[in-house]
Amino acid sequence: MxxxxxxxxxxxxxxxxxxxxxxxxxxxxxxxxxxxxxxxxxxxxxxxxxxxxxxxxxxxxxxxxxxxxxxxxxxxxxxxxxxxxxxxxxxxxxxxxxxSQKRTIGEAAADKVELGEQIYRAGTPNGVAACSGCHGPTGSGNGPAGFPGLNGQSAAYVAKQLKAFRDGTRTNDLNGMMRGVTTWMKDEEIEAVSQYIQRLH
Structure with missing residues (x-):
């Protein structure tokens, strides 16, 4: 019951x-x-x-x-x-x-895709959580739960936001989740996963 x-x-x-x-x-x-x-x-x-x-x-x-x-x-x-x-x-x-509008999907830098996909789907050995856990395998997110759709989002914008969460200049994430996730992310990891997201659909 x-x-x-x-x-x-x-x-x-x-x-x-x-x-x-x-x-x-x-x-x-x-x-x-x-x-x-x-x-x-x-x-x-x-x-x-x-x-x-x-x-x-x-x-x-x-x-x-x-x-x-x-x-x-x-x-x-x-x-x-x-x-x-x-x-x-x-x-x-x-x-x-x-x-109600359809989002366009971009391309990714070929040399970033492998690492970007690994981070998005499995996280990193040093404890960065997999993005897919909240944003879904195709990046569609979950509106009622507060997780935005990421699929096809501009790599430059995604990278900027991840760095803002990491350095604390953006703080409106749910329960501090994104600040926690990005704490241990290196610049090259941010760039790679951002490129992967740009082509994700």
Whole structure:
């Protein structure tokens, strides 16, 4: 009986998260015009690899990041003023639109793939956990659980974020998980796994 109650509680939490993330994709498309300058009209950020792809990202994750930018829990000189005036509905609408778009998949540097795949799927001997444990074998992530989709994300952006978690300049990760994971990562490991993620699908 306790197991049934526990499972029911998890399902309720998951569906609550999805309800909070619900939005109007059509309204979000209109609102996204200002986002397109950096993130692209369809959320695939072709102009600069340091700007993340939003296409296909879980709406729950997009909303959380917008909240964190707005509330100074995640710092970025460009995104903070962009997120500041957004209402809950506007955040949900933007998330609905970008999550409905298809993310493009890139290529990886051939000399980085072997090490990158090893780290992503099995971790490292010195204790770095496998990325696939939370983000899934194809990098699709888990929205209700708070794990973003990584598949096809720009290698430059992924590497920048991993280094930010490692040096403590980004601290809005769930229970400090990413800061813990990246503590022992070397630069070459970050570059390799970032390249692998860019081609993952």
């Amino acid at each position: 306790k197991k049934v109650v526990w499972i029911a509680s998890l399902l309720m939490l998951a569906t609550t998260g999805m309800a909070q993330a619900a939005g109007d994709a059509a309204a979000g498309k209109v609102k996204s015009a200002v986002c397109a300058a950096c993130h692209g009209a369809d959320g695939n950020s072709g102009a600069n690899p340091l700007w993340p792809k939003l296409a296909g990202q879980h709406p729950e994750y997009i909303i959380k990041q917008l909240h964190d930018f707005k509330n100074n829990k995640r710092t970025d000189q460009t995104m903070a003023p962009m997120a500041a005036p957004l209402s809950e509905k506007e955040m949900a609408d933007l998330a609905a639109y970008f999550s």
